[in-house]
Amino acid sequence: MAQKELKEFIDNASQIYLSHLSLDCVVFGFHDGQLKVLLLKMKNSDRWSLPGGFIKQAESMETAAIRVLNERTGLDSIFLQQFHVFSDPGRSDNKEKNAHLRRAGIAVPAGHWFMQRFLSVGFYALVDFSTVTPQPDAFSDDCAWWDIGETGQLILDHSRILFKALEVLRLQLHYQPIGYNLLPPKFTMPELQKLYETILGRKLDRRNFHRKILSYEILRPLKEKRQGVAHKAPQLYSFDTIKYQKALKEGLGGI
Amino acid sequence: MAQKELKEFIDNASQIYLSHLSLDCVVFGFHDGQLKVLLLKMKNSDRWSLPGGFIKQAESMETAAIRVLNERTGLDSIFLQQFHVFSDPGRSDNKEKNAHLRRAGIAVPAGHWFMQRFLSVGFYALVDFSTVTPQPDAFSDDCAWWDIGETGQLILDHSRILFKALEVLRLQLHYQPIGYNLLPPKFTMPELQKLYETILGRKLDRRNFHRKILSYEILRPLKEKRQGVAHKAPQLYSFDTIKYQKALKEGLGGI
DNA sequence: TTTTCATTGTGTTGATATGACACAATGTAA
DNA sequence: TTACATTGTGTCATATCAACACAATGAAAA
Numbered sequence: 368m369a370q371k372e373l374k375e376f377i378d379n380a381s382q383i384y385l386s387h388l389s390l391d392c393v394v395f396g397f398h399d400g401q402l403k404v405l406l407l408k409m410k411n412s413d414r415w416s417l418p419g420g421f422i423k424q425a426e427s428m429e430t431a432a433i434r435v436l437n438e439r440t441g442l443d444s445i446f447l448q449q450f451h452v453f454s455d456p457g458r459s460d461n462k463e464k465n466a467h468l469r470r471a472g473i474a475v476p477a478g479h480w481f482m483q484r485f486l487s488v489g490f491y492a493l494v495d496f497s498t499v500t501p502q503p504d505a506f507s508d509d510c511a512w513w514d515i516g517e518t519g520q521l522i523l524d525h526s527r528i529l530f531k532a533l534e535v536l537r538l539q540l541h542y543q544p545i546g547y548n549l550l551p552p553k554f555t556m557p558e559l560q561k562l563y564e565t566i567l568g569r570k571l572d573r574r575n576f577h578r579k580i581l582s583y584e585i586l587r588p589l590k591e592k593r594q595g596v597a598h599k600a601p602q603l604y605s606f607d608t609i610k611y612q613k614a615l616k617e618g619l620g621g622i
Numbered sequence: 623m624a625q626k627e628l629k630e631f632i633d634n635a636s637q638i639y640l641s642h643l644s645l646d647c648v649v650f651g652f653h654d655g656q657l658k659v660l661l662l663k664m665k666n667s668d669r670w671s672l673p674g675g676f677i678k679q680a681e682s683m684e685t686a687a688i689r690v691l692n693e694r695t696g697l698d699s700i701f702l703q704q705f706h707v708f709s710d711p712g713r714s715d716n717k718e719k720n721a722h723l724r725r726a727g728i729a730v731p732a733g734h735w736f737m738q739r740f741l742s743v744g745f746y747a748l749v750d751f752s753t754v755t756p757q758p759d760a761f762s763d764d765c766a767w768w769d770i771g772e773t774g775q776l777i778l779d780h781s782r783i784l785f786k787a788l789e790v791l792r793l794q795l796h797y798q799p800i801g802y803n804l805l806p807p808k809f810t811m812p813e814l815q816k817l818y819e820t821i822l823g824r825k826l827d828r829r830n831f832h833r834k835i836l837s838y839e840i841l842r843p844l845k846e847k848r849q850g851v852a853h854k855a856p857q858l859y860s861f862d863t864i865k866y867q868k869a870l871k872e873g874l875g876g877i
Numbered sequence: 878t879t880t881t882c883a884t885t886g887t888g889t890t891g892a893t894a895t896g897a898c899a900c901a902a903t904g905t906a907a
Numbered sequence: 908t909t910a911c912a913t914t915g916t917g918t919c920a921t922a923t924c925a926a927c928a929c930a931a932t933g934a935a936a937a
Binding site: 387452538 | 640641642643677679680681682683684704706707709710711739741743793796797
């Protein structure tokens with residue numbers, strides 16, 4: 368977004384968006400055996416932030432989040448989940464906000480809509496890394512994937528939001544299937560295992576994992592194997608979307 | 623709260639509270655082997671609502687929820703958990719709001735703060751039934767405990783909020799200890815079991831439940847037994863608060 | 878062509894947890 | 908003293924889980 372558009376956004380925001388309410392998205396992707404998160408680099412600064420946005424006057428939180436995510440990733444079918452409201456009165460520090468605006472070349476008056484206190488609803492999204500086209504927004508000049516744990520200190524309380532999202536994701540792993548949104552349509556068992564290991568932060572036994580995942584009956588073995596890899600060609604799988612959705616709703620067997 | 627105070631509240635609300643943001647609390651209690659929820663009866667109406675409130679300009683969501691809960695129950699140490707943001711643009715129907723205000727004897731102009739769209743953050747609270755003193759608020763003339771499942775149709779989307787809270791509570795039961803906030807300080811094993819059965823909505827085996835709960839090591843058997851009951855006097859327990867808090871944070875054993 | 882070797886696929890076994898069940902102990906009330 | 912509802916605890920069969928070993932595959936190296 369050009370400078371002019373940014374100015375326009377700031378000028379009209381109070382007409383279009385709800386006041387003191389924002390949303391921040393933790394977009395998880397998976398690539399090269401690493402869990403990644405999509406971040407934005409603030410203009411003329413080396414600090415990074417979570418992609419976020421505001422809520423239009425007559426829009427639901429979910430709709431707003433989908434809109435933001437679509438703008439940042441180009442995707443329009445995204446697994447989205449709200450996980451926490453961050454409402455600490457001290458969370459949006461005006462000094463820091465002002466500094467970022469100044470660097471972005473924008474000045475806003477003291478009582479401006481943007482200078483209000485903001486409460487933020489945290490969403491996390493699971494996306495297929497390979498289909499994302501990262502797009503910076505009006506406040507940023509770069510949008511890129513970062514390894515979880517190598518993000519450094521994000522702006523405001525975004526590090527805390529990221530941490531909380533990861534915590535919730537780990538919990539969900541125990542009673543919900545995962546992977547459909549993070550992996551390409553066809554994938555191998557070792558790839559799925561690596562995903563689980565990365566999210567949980569620990570190694571899993573290959574044979575036990577295989578047995579356990581198959582017992583959920585959410586996978587369909589394909590008639591093909593992955594080609595062009597060194598060593599034995601692994602079996603390709605895809606998710607059985609019907610059973611996957613059912614497991615999402617009803618949980619995985621026991622617990 | 624008297625009529626004058628209500629008028630004053632409506633007049634000053636926009637100065638004191640954030641706009642288009644509210645919170646609603648699902649307060650669970652346990653009594654007579656039944657899971658109860660605290661509800662308010664709208665003035666001059668037979669419809670009931672969840673206790674709710676608004677967020678002061680410089681207050682966190684949690685602080686606001688604690689304030690509301692304290693006003694409704696008299697308690698100041700409450701187990702509180704936010705669980706969802708309800709943001710459907712159609713959720714706060716102005717026709718219904720107007721009707722309730724009219725019945726409460728209040729008229730507000732069309733563009734008034736109160737007539738805005740509201741997004742609501744849902745909290746659930748677990749409280750010791752016996753220590754609560756239900757107090758109606760400015761919009762209600764009664765505050766009382768209702769059996770879950772006998773509440774009928776609540777105002778606005780409050781039935782949906784209640785249902786969602788129950789859903790989340792059931793999920794939490796699988797990886798968090800529960801009971802400390804719902805039971806009196808001393809309780810028996812059958813009482814704890816009845817609580818679990820009520821929340822889960824199904825019978826549990828007495829002997830297996832006993833074994834399982836004890837394996838969590840969050841209970842301390844007391845040197846007394848419940849007196850004055852027919853039949854064999856049951857052993858009294860209390861929660862080991864240190865281990866209980868630890869289990870709250872770290873989850874129950876495996877999963 | 879053969880060998881090497883990292884990787885994939887699968888079976889077994891012992892330990893542990895779970896669910897189904899039965900019986901003895903207790904204390905009030907008949 | 909007896910009846911009886913309720914509490915407390917033990918056992919056993921079964922399911923689940925963690926730990927482990929070996930054969931199959933196929934590209935790369937020799």
